[in-house]
Amino acid sequence: MNTVKVVVKNVPDYGASREKNDLGYLTFDLKTDLSNLFNWNVKQLFLYLTAEYITPANELNQVVLWDKIILRGENALLDFKNMNIKYYFWDDGNGLKGHNNVTLTLSWNIIPNAGLLPNIQAIGQHSFKFPTEYTQTRV
Amino acid sequence: MLDSVFDDVKRMNKRQFIYQVLSFGMIVSSALMIWKGLMVVTGSESPIVVVLSGSMEPAFHRGDLLFLTNYPEEPVRVGEIVVFKVEGRDIPIVHRVLKLHEKNNGTVKFLTKGDNNSVDDRGLYAQGQLWLTKKDVVGRARGFLPYVGMVTIYMNEYPKFKFAVLACLAVYVLVHRE
Known part of the structure; x- marks a missing residue:
């Protein structure tokens, strides 16, 4: 099986955009071995890291923070340290400041040569808190 | 060869000919x-789409072929590949849900993005539209078959090819007798 470890290192956060929304920022460690997912009918894995959380405004928020395409034959043994997120972590409103339970999960979408397109969630997840104050520094 | 085909048609009587027309209609x-x-079955207004x-x-x-489902009770989630329509565009778009x-x-x-695009799809949406909602979705990609859709792309790009194929099929069905 694949074990996934996700650790959040640093989480400053500030509001911006035309309407002020909370913007989160974080870096993460990720270590996983997905090589046993590949067989003759797996052309590509689409790997994505999702932040999932609940706010007063929305009962479910899902934001993809990072993704990666792994083609068959490429290295599927991943060990990232202190990775930056790839996409902006905008909340729909101002629900991130002081949020104490944001869950990070790793999932993948298998693209076959021909056949079904399943989306699978990895075992293991990581929860973290946002600071209670907006940061003034640039990230 | 062509002569014998027309011979066949000539030898048919009216009743046989109408019979062939009817069986052609049945196939259609x-x-x-x-x-x-x-x-x-799939709940989608277009259960099979060709990637353009x-x-x-x-x-x-x-030219790849996608099979879609669109069950209202199945929620849309991040990472899924959805096919959606945008106001003012005829062609549906196949992209992945980002948030x-x-x-x-x-x-x-929700907001979508193409795997091969560097930015999200807000630029593709209608003027002022920031998000997609359920009613924009044509379906969710469930199955995949490569290359097969090239035939329909050729047919759309070369109408002569389309008419040739259709004519061949029609002649075959009308003339063919078991």
């Missing part, structure tokens, strides 16, 4: 029935 209508049946652009490469290339916000009353809004 059963094809339509299969399509309509798929629409009912390279924005999802290397997963999907131009999603669901309210307590069940209304969902």
Whole structure:
């Protein structure tokens, strides 16, 4: 099986955009071995890291923070340290400041040569808190 | 060869000819029935789509075939590949859900992005539209078959090819006798 470890290192956060929304920022460690997912009918894995959380405004928020395409034959043994997120972590409103339970999960979408397109969630997840104050520094 | 074909037609009497026309009509209508049946089973207004652009490469290339479902009870989630329509564009777009916000009353809004595009799809949406909702979705990609859709792309790009294929099929069905 694949074990996934996700650790959040640093989480400053500030509001911006035309309407002020909370913007989160974080870096993460990720270590996983997905090589046993590949067989003759797996052309590509689409790997994505999702932040999932609940706010007063929305009962479910899902934001993809990072993704990666792994083609068959490429290295599927991943060990990232202190990775930056790839996409902006905008909340729909101002629900991130002081949020104490944001869950990070790793999932993948298998693209076959021909056949079904399943989306699978990895075992293991990581929860973290946002600071209670907006940061003034640039990230 | 052609002579013998016309010979065949000439030798048929009226009754036989009408019979062949009817069986041709039956083939056309059963094809339509299969399509309509798929629409009912999958809940999608267009259960099979052909990928027309390279924005999802290397997963999907131009000419690949996708099978869609669109069950209302199945929620849209991040990472899924959805096919959606944008106001003012005829051609539906096949892209992946990047972020999603669901309210307590069940209304969902989400943002999509093509795997091969460097930015999200807000530039593709209608003027002023920031999010997609459920009613924009044609279906969710469930199955994948490569290259097969190239035939329909050729047919659309070269109408002569389409008419040639259709004419061949029609002649074959009308003339063919078991």
